[in-house]
Amino acid sequence: MPEPVIELTGVCREFPSDPPVRALSDVDLRVEPGDYLAIVGPSGSGKSTLLNILGLLDRPSSGSYRLDGVETTELRDGARTRLRGARIGFVFQSFHLLPHRTVVENVMLAEVYGPHPRRGRRARAEQALEQVGMGHRTGFAPGRLSGGERQRVAIARALMARPALLLCDEPTGNLDSRNTEAILDLFDGLRAQGLTILVITHEDGVSARAGRRVRIGDGLLTEQG
Amino acid sequence: MDLRDLWAESLAGMLARPVRSALTTLGTVLGITTLVVTLGIAATAGNQIVGRFDELLATSVTVDVPPSSRGPLVSWDAPGELRRLRGVVSATALAQNEESSNLVVTANNLLDPTRVFGQTLAVVAAGPNLPETTHGRLLAGRFYDAGHVARHDRVVVLGEQAAAMLGITRLDHAPAVFINDRAYTVIGIIGDLRRERVLASAVLVPPTLGPDFGLKDVTRVLVATQLGAAELIARQAPLALSPSNVGELQVIAPAGPRRARDGAQDDVNGMFLILGLVSLVVGAVGIANVTLVTVMERVAEIGLRRALGAGRRHIAGQFLLESSLIGLTGGVIGASLGMAAVVGVAAVRQWTPVLDIRLALAAPVAGALVGLLAGLYPALRAARMEPVDALR
Ligand SMILES: Nc1ncnc2c1ncn2[C@@H]1O[C@H](COP(=O)(O)OP(=O)(O)O)[C@@H](O)[C@H]1O
């Protein structure tokens, strides 16, 4: 049996506010390669906190997080950053595209910080844009794209560095139903190519398309059928 | 991260808000311009002063001969000895004393004999090659020569001012001056006596007429040397002039040319340098301020870059390079404006502009350094941000 991509054991995350907030309590989660997992839950239930920990943007207060078999809680900042850049692609609800750069430049940004060669970078970015159906907009400024197009560009950027894991925080939260469908179709295609996808959402229509659903409420995780 | 990528990201960051970046450079532009202009004008003006006075100053050696009870320390022929030294262009002996410095000189105007001009002037006995030694120029007539001297001819040459005071402007009627009731023919008027300005208001007489005015012994020897030889000649002159009285002669040698230049530069206001530095500090504060604002505006971008695998040093490096680029731009513009100003001022004053290539290179570097320093704190703030907080 291959190593799980994600293995959380007894993960807690407390925020030292007054009173302290326990956003995640004793979370266990296994995600196998090729899984398409939806995490659903109401607002304030700890979804983003979980995603930040999975994306190595935040550290758990306690517990263990193994990513591709590597125990990440003991890694130093630099090593976590490199691992994040190499293994994880992010898709955010608000796209996070740089407004002053063209579409293709935004996608190319994914290779700036890793050990990727400069040669052929633009071609690879164009290929990633092709993959999300945005090959005809490479020279556009992001401001001139629709929300759905922007999110597709952001997905192309996430795919550009060939991650093992795609983490999406409410990827369709700012999109209408037609654009949502397009993005979900795209995820289906990526999943078919073997990518591991984890989507956070509070929309049932989105979670219904995933292979696995996990519900989160008050920091507690429950697997759903 | 490839350095070219760092460069490209920083450049893009700077150019994303071109107007803001341009305005941010202003303080640095002002500071660097002021510094370049101040230093450039100082160098140019310094060079001018040296250029104008140098040659005369640096080639003039004067030997003062004190009166002695043991007879003359230096003979009238001694300058001839001096001319045999290498580096001596010309040498002339002079005699002048208290008594001869206040003599009533009258000229009678042949056209209007009723008008008599009487002036108190100095009479100076001087060797015939005085014009050569002092770089004097004859405005009219001629200077007396060895023949006049040998024949004891009763001729005089008037300094420019002395001639004006006596009302003598033309020599075609062979005007005469009267000193102690004796007549002397004026054969020349000499001007441009920058080396010995006092001679401009003097009546110059051949050494052989000196005794008429109580001027028997040489009191001063003027030497004109070749450029660069003054110091050596100053040391050798006493021995050549009067081997047995070396210790009693006083030699006045020019200050070295370098000192003259330094002095000129010291004169140029330290005020402007301080002003330039203050502008630079203001410029730095401006860059720091704007970079900090930029960092705060770009929190989401910082978060995104961290998510894409950027380490803290990559973030810090980008903002540092951006602020340095702004400083560098300010430095380049400031250096260009400053140089143009120096050339302009020099052109108006008809000076030769002196543009130090080191200054031209150092100014942009200084601008970049200002930007780098200014960017330190904002870059640190950006690097310290936690990715989760930045992405929230
Ligand atoms: N930095 C923080 N400090 C204090 N409390 C926080 C912080 N981040 C999140 N929380 C709290 O943790 C809980 C979970 O937040 P979050 O994961 O953002 O929820 P979700 O994404 O499901 O809406 C919320 O109650 C939120 O207020």
Ligand SMILES: [Mg+2]
């Ligand atoms: Mg959330």
